[in-house]
Amino acid sequence: MASTVQQSEMSAGEIVLGLLIEQPDTCYHLDKRIGERLGSAQFSRGAASRAVERLLERKLVRPADVAEPAELRVVDGRKKTVYEATPSGVDHFERWLRASTQTPPVREELHAKIALWGSAELPRLIEIVREAELACTLQLQDSNREMRVERQGGDASDWERTMQLIVSAGEATWWDARIKWLQDVRMYLEREHARQQSVAPARRIRAPGR
């Protein structure tokens, strides 16, 4: 299960797996595609080959049995191996995609799910975002409670209390910002879902009436 795997390492693995399910590819091109789909800030260069190594160990991907020589990618005059997902790799990816995100929700993980999700199952994705939103409200509630206890803090000096207040306020602000980001994401996905569902009527409305 996802929870046994390291956070960001895991996301890189799932992303590479998702991209290989879409289309078998070399590590070199995978790096490029990660950049295109998720923005280059997310992962360093070479992240794809490290992810592929781990996926190979877990037998979630394998070198593709490419018959056509033209499909063997050549980079800098050298032939590169093309990888593809194994059936258990496809299963694993599907499970990951539909699973709730971790608590606290990792932005990169949710980001990856959104980037790799087909538009067919938006309701499940919206549900995942909703769960993450609720998880964040719980975290904020906790940090609120801590802040109150700290402000009570009997023996602490004024300086200590001020420092505690600043730190706790920072944490609360962080959760607050995350909640609002998730709200935006959910609203966007809901709008997208509504748009998909109303494509036909929308056309009718836009048809010139006179």
Added chain:
Amino acid sequence: MDPVLSLRGVSLSFPRGRRHVVRVLADVSLDLHAGESVAVLARRSQGKTSLLRVAAGIERPDRGSVTFAGEDVWRLSDRRRSRLLGSEIGLVERAAPHLDVPVLTGVALPLLDRHGRRGAYARAKSALAHVGASECARQRWGELADSERALVALAHGIAREPRLLLVDDLAATLGIEEHADIAELLGALAAERGIAMLVCAGDSGPTPNCDRVASFAGGELLVAPAAPTDGTNVLDFPGEHRRRALS
């Protein structure tokens, strides 16, 4: 014990143009008990004010029920319902008052018909003292700093000793410390006076420090479940220092 405010499956939409309907509240449910505070986090234009107006019995929802102290608000007579607001339900907004009078007079005005001149002024004074804004009594709204305005608005809200206080974006423009003071004050009001509080917060400013937190977007209210009770009363923190300093 019955919740002070109970929303059940409340939905509200507004038509926009002829073909579109804006969903402001979608199947919102919430129980708010005496002495409990809930912070609602939402972006601008997400229907925070509509939520408060529905909770206050000003706006009638399309569907669902609004129950105040065990009574369905929309089964009450218009007269009784409109009396709830301003007596048992307080709505705190930071809008400038309509009359440019000294703060104390402004807070006392709505109390005049029920408590008489002397009583109204006494209550207004006590409300201002309670929130730590006694020094603002003679000033006018235009002379007040943001943090003082927030306190005066709160004094307006509690002067009539409501059971339910609805607070709209009070701490929006405050800094960490002023905000912490307001948060502490709200918590103390909830705990000491047993007021149920629904506090909405917008884009700007820090999160209100309430017992429970709810995320509000697209008409949906996602309320985190109540914190586990581990023996410590989270509301039991000193809200005294401000008042002590002024008395």
